[in-house]
Structures are given as C-alpha cells and as structure tokens.
Amino acid sequence: MNVSRDGDSRSAPIGRIRKAPENFVTPDLRAEISSAGLDSERRGFLRRSFLAAAAALAAGPSLARAAESDPMILQPRPWSTKLGNPVASSPYGQPSSFESNLQRRQSPGLTPTPQASVAFAPLQGFFGIITPSGLHFERHHQGWVDVDPEQHRLMINGMVKEAKVYTMDDLMRLPSVSRMHFIECGANTGMEWGNAAVPTVQYTHGMLSCCEFTGVPLKTLLDDCGADLKNAKFVLAEGNDGSSMTRTISMEAALDDVIVAWGMNGEMLRPENGYPLRLVVPGVQGVSWVKWLRRIEVGDQPWNTKDETSHYVDMMPDGIHRQYTSIQEAKSVITTPSGGQALMGKGFYNVSGLAWSGRGKIKQVDVSFDGGSNWKTARLETPVLDKCLTRFNIDWVWDGSPVILQSRATDSTGFVQPRYRQLREVRGTRSTYHNNAIQSWQVDESGEVFNVQMD
Numbered sequence: 001m002n003v004s005r006d007g008d009s010r011s012a013p014i015g016r017i018r019k020a021p022e023n024f025v026t027p028d029l030r031a032e033i034s035s036a037g038l039d040s041e042r043r044g045f046l047r048r049s050f051l052a053a054a055a056a057l058a059a060g061p062s063l064a065r066a067a068e069s070d071p072m073i074l075q076p077r078p079w080s081t082k083l084g085n086p087v088a089s090s091p092y093g094q095p096s097s098f099e100s101n102l103q104r105r106q107s108p109g110l111t112p113t114p115q116a117s118v119a120f121a122p123l124q125g126f127f128g129i130i131t132p133s134g135l136h137f138e139r140h141h142q143g144w145v146d147v148d149p150e151q152h153r154l155m156i157n158g159m160v161k162e163a164k165v166y167t168m169d170d171l172m173r174l175p176s177v178s179r180m181h182f183i184e185c186g187a188n189t190g191m192e193w194g195n196a197a198v199p200t201v202q203y204t205h206g207m208l209s210c211c212e213f214t215g216v217p218l219k220t221l222l223d224d225c226g227a228d229l230k231n232a233k234f235v236l237a238e239g240n241d242g243s244s245m246t247r248t249i250s251m252e253a254a255l256d257d258v259i260v261a262w263g264m265n266g267e268m269l270r271p272e273n274g275y276p277l278r279l280v281v282p283g284v285q286g287v288s289w290v291k292w293l294r295r296i297e298v299g300d301q302p303w304n305t306k307d308e309t310s311h312y313v314d315m316m317p318d319g320i321h322r323q324y325t326s327i328q329e330a331k332s333v334i335t336t337p338s339g340g341q342a343l344m345g346k347g348f349y350n351v352s353g354l355a356w357s358g359r360g361k362i363k364q365v366d367v368s369f370d371g372g373s374n375w376k377t378a379r380l381e382t383p384v385l386d387k388c389l390t391r392f393n394i395d396w397v398w399d400g401s402p403v404i405l406q407s408r409a410t411d412s413t414g415f416v417q418p419r420y421r422q423l424r425e426v427r428g429t430r431s432t433y434h435n436n437a438i439q440s441w442q443v444d445e446s447g448e449v450f451n452v453q454m455d
C-alpha cells in the first residue's frame, strides 16, 4: 500500500492516499482545530489510557498501577480538603470547566452569513449514542428563533374532513411516544465529495446527532382531522421561522413513524432545535425535520417548494438533478482515534465509532486497520435501534507503523456502506449531498491522525 498523502485525487489508483488540500483550511482554522480537535486534556486522557493499557499488558490482568508511584492517590487533592459548592449554585447544570473545549463549531468561511449556516457537533468527544442537547448540531436557513409557546399554533389543513388548529396545550394532552433516532443533514460529509477536505471528524461528520424525542405521532393528528387517506399521498410540513422552510413528506412515512415532537432528551426542545415543536422524520435527511413547525398540509402530489428544488437535490453524472432522495443510507465513522487526534505511543487502543442507517437497524460494522485489505467485525454496543445511532468498539494494538483506519457499516436490509470509488461510479463527483462513503483516517508513525481519502 502506498502511504504517501500527496497525489491527484482523480488519477490515484486504489490504495493511494490523498492529502487534505491546504486551501480549505485557513491558518486560523488550523490553529483553532489543533487546539480544539485534541486539547491537552484529551491528549492527557489518551496518554493515561495508553499507560494504563501498557501496565495491564506488562502486569497481567490488573489495570492498577503501584500506589507508591502516584502522588495523585497518595496525597490529598485540594478538593478533598475543603467545603464544596452549595447545592443549586448552578440551577441548570453545566459541564465541568475541564470540558470547556468540547463545543459546537462553525467552519469559518463555509457560509457567507452566520444565520444561514451550520454548527458542527463534536463527535470526537461523545460516548455512547446520545447527543447532549447543548452539543446537538445546528443548521438554520435564516437563523434560530425563540418562539413563545403560548402564541405557537399548529394547523392541519388540505385534504382533511376538518382543518384544525392546535395549541401546545392541546398537543401535549394527546397520547405521546418517546423514541431514540438519529438526525443527519443531507449535506453531512458534503465537503468531502471532491477530496479529503477538512481535518477533524467534527467537520467531516458533525452534522449528525441522536436524541430521545417525545411527541405525538403525526398519524394521531391526521386521524383527528379526518385526512383523506384514500387519495392523499403526501404531507407538506412548514416552519415558522423567517425561512418558511417547507418540505414534502410521503404519506407512507407520515403514517409510519413521524412524530410531532416537543421533547428532546427528557426536556423541552432547545430553541436552536425547534422549540416548542418540530417534526421528527426518522431515517430521512435533516431538512425534512421541520423546526418551529406551524402547519401540515395534506395533498395528493409533491409541492416542489423552493427548499426541495434548489437544495438537497443530487447532481448526477449526466448533469440532471435527482430529487426527493431523502433516506440517509447506511454509514459509519470512527470517532476515536480520528483526524486531529494523536496516539501517544504503541500499544492497546479501544477504537470506537458510530454507525447508522435510515432504512433500519445496523447489523454489522467491520473495521480495517490496513486501508481496506482486511476487515474485522467490531462489537455493537446495545441498544441497537431502528434509525438510531449504534456505537461500535473494537480492540486494537498499534505497533507504531503507519496505518489507515476505516469502518464499514451493513444495515438490516443487507446494504453495505460503499467505498468512494463505488459511490462515484453511480453518483459522479458533482454532488453536495448524501455522501455515505467509507471514511479513512491515516495514523502516521508519530501517532498523529489525518483525514485522507482512499478510492
């Protein structure tokens, strides 16, 4: 395998690696990312993990170090010899000050205005599958709004027996469900279509989050209004922000698992994520999860609104745009170790990542440590749920030589996540949306991890 990171993307043979181009990553961004992608805390964490594992390998089954060598356990720490803070001094709990580097981040220069923009979730710092509410990614077309729930209304109209308007109180009296689902923007990994463009997993895959959502099934409301289910084929969802976001959704999905949600991770939605009401459309690209939801219209054909003709359509190799390709297909990514991080030495590592599919459950994740020549099956951590993130882990002992790490998801329909070459054969190279290709991370001899692309 050729491990040079130089080379032209289009002529590179299989197994050749491409370097992230310098032009996307400004010096400022590089400085920000090197301090944010792997701060001293996280480096320390990796170093400690390595030391613990090395000790384990040397000393047999026990992970413990000899107590006499570590003053941190022998001598009292400042916090063990004084009174702590009073209860409720932080009435709404905040993360530890030692974790302040874990933030949603914008990609400088990606969008002309901060309102029509995106803030990426720091996937490299997450455990398990739930995204903390304050770190959920944000994607707005016209900025976020803080809607007064007393003034908020949801109207259901169109092909219904009786058009109705609901208050939040009306909705929250109805029978509710709570379900865990991922949301992924159709543009996630969009910058990587041409080449390995950005340095960290936060920027390659961070338009992705996963929460427990609570609300009333859309079917309940359609039944309540007497939707004409014989003739109606679609619903249109409309938001209440300045962008008037409108998306057509198939009636099949609407009657299946779509939720009109007010809850996220056990509390009301955050304003950035649609407070007080958003649509949850499991498995479908994020744009259809209309925030600040104000209206559902029932109809017999798609609406072709501005948000479904100029955006979120796929430019195919023949130059024709493909429309309404909404399902987010099987995809996975290794989050630790990932771009911008560094391994602190040879030895044991727990390689960890996320896998998901808009068509069902994750059945298997395979991991390669040699750029795709050989694959090993990873452990899937429970729960493994429908249209939800699945956490995978696999043991690895790094021998100090350069390697390429990859993960490949297979979902319950048997669909296997494609390599870049396979994706481009069908889709060409002019798309922005729906990139679910296998992600490669190169580990150099120094232990530094880089975003690279393999065909």
Ligand code: MTE
Pocket: 136, 137, 138, 139, 140, 141, 142, 184, 185, 186, 238, 239, 240, 241, 243, 244, 245, 272, 273, 274, 285, 286, 287, 288, 289, 290, 291, 292
């Ligand atoms: N709904 C409204 N009303 N306005 C918007 O700008 N953005 C959409 C969707 N719903 C948007 C919206 C897009 S493109 C995505 S990817 C998701 O919301 C992002 O949801 P989040 O900000 O909660 O992550």
